[in-house]
Amino acid sequence: MNILITGANGQLGNEMRIIAKESTDKYIFTDVNQVEGVETTYLDITDMDAIRKMVADNNVNAIVNCAGYTNVDGAETNEALAEKLNADASENLAKAMKEVGGLLIHISTDYVFGGNSYNTPCKEDQKGTPTGVYGLSKLHGEERIIATGCNHVIIRTAWLYSEFGKNFCKTMMNLTATKPQLKVVFDQVGTPTYALDLAKAIEVILEKFDGSQTGIYHFSNEGVCSWYDFTKMIAEYNGTTSCDIQPCHSNEFPSPVTRPSYSVLDKTKIKETFGIKVPYWTDSLKTCISNLKK
Numbered sequence: 001m002n003i004l005i006t007g008a009n010g011q012l013g014n015e016m017r018i019i020a021k022e023s024t025d026k027y028i029f030t031d032v033n034q035v036e037g038v039e040t041t042y043l044d045i046t047d048m049d050a051i052r053k054m055v056a057d058n059n060v061n062a063i064v065n066c067a068g069y070t071n072v073d074g075a076e077t078n079e080a081l082a083e084k085l086n087a088d089a090s091e092n093l094a095k096a097m098k099e100v101g102g103l104l105i106h107i108s109t110d111y112v113f114g115g116n117s118y119n120t121p122c123k124e125d126q127k128g129t130p131t132g133v134y135g136l137s138k139l140h141g142e143e144r145i146i147a148t149g150c151n152h153v154i155i156r157t158a159w160l161y162s163e164f165g166k167n168f169c170k171t172m173m174n175l176t177a178t179k180p181q182l183k184v185v186f187d188q189v190g191t192p193t194y195a196l197d198l199a200k201a202i203e204v205i206l207e208k209f210d211g212s213q214t215g216i217y218h219f220s221n222e223g224v225c226s227w228y229d230f231t232k233m234i235a236e237y238n239g240t241t242s243c244d245i246q247p248c249h250s251n252e253f254p255s256p257v258t259r260p261s262y263s264v265l266d267k268t269k270i271k272e273t274f275g276i277k278v279p280y281w282t283d284s285l286k287t288c289i290s291n292l293k294k
């Protein structure tokens with residue numbers, strides 16, 4: 001297969017680079033963001049003509065869209081840009097795959113939920129109730145992809161972290177190492193996702209997709225925790241246990257967006273459809289921190 005990766009210099013995109021090293025498929029890594037020493041072809045996914053040309057020149061038959069507007073708070077004041085990247089551009093990629101009969105694997109988010117209160121894991125067909133601009137723009141992206149009629153696998157994931165870029169795990173490794181005390185919210189519950197585990201799941205989907213599995217799927221690591229629990233384990237695996245970490249309520253950290261208080265994703269569908277095995281969140285966290293320390 002000839003696989004186009006967009007947003008290749010982000011967290012997930014970089015993990016796809018690791019997966020590609022062991023693959024016999026041809027991967028083309030693209031982004032608007034150039035990183036010194038990392039081979040990246042320029043592709044702006046808001047540019048439909050450029051996407052069509054990239055697909056034709058490389059005979060692309062699958063796109064993995066790792067690009068997006070991912071600043072949840074920033075989206076509240078940059079609605080047009082969030083919509084352009086997360087909805088319009090996602091539709092561009094879907095149209096390009098529809099035109100050549102290819103597959104679009106697109107990444108969405110648990111932030112499409114949150115407006116309703118519930119305490120059981122969210123299933124794929126649960127109604128989207130986003131609480132902010134980011135979640136709404138991602139929900140629009142899903143709808144626009146589906147409307148093109150292309151072969152698609154939309155993967156909603158949550159609390160993504162990796163060795164690459166900025167993320168909660170790296171921030172907390174630093175804060176627990178440098179601060180004597182830290183307060184972290186315990187009233188938002190979900191599941192972290194190691195981006196390398198998601199990249200491995202994407203590799204399985206690329207191998208097994210046969211046209212019949214088009215749809216929305218959920219993927220995170222296994223288990224459930226709060227941001228407070230997540231931080232406690234980060235400190236433990238990082239060896240920064242001298243920091244006094246205390247639980248607090250979300251209202252102690254005012255933010256422009258109300259985060260979902262419970263956004264655990266039910267992963268039964270992706271496991272049953274593609275035979276994907278999902279690691280437990282603390283096992284993956286341990287692996288990521290150990291990789292970061294190498």
Ligand SMILES: NC(=O)c1ccc[n+]([C@@H]2O[C@H](COP(=O)([O-])OP(=O)(O)OC[C@H]3O[C@@H](n4cnc5c(N)ncnc54)[C@H](OP(=O)(O)O)[C@@H]3O)[C@@H](O)[C@H]2O)c1
Pocket residue numbers: 006007008009010011012013030031032033043044045046065066067068069070085107108109110138157158159160161165
């Ligand atoms: N991070 C999370 O916790 C989380 C949770 C759930 C779902 N997701 C979803 O997972 C996906 C991957 O997230 P991530 O954390 O890996 O993202 P990320 O690290 O923010 O990477 C996104 C990449 O896309 C690039 N990009 C921005 N505008 C572009 C454009 N017009 N054309 C092409 N590339 C463009 C970015 O470049 P710049 O850096 O220059 O902008 C960046 O390199 C996203 O769809 C996100 O919504 C993320």
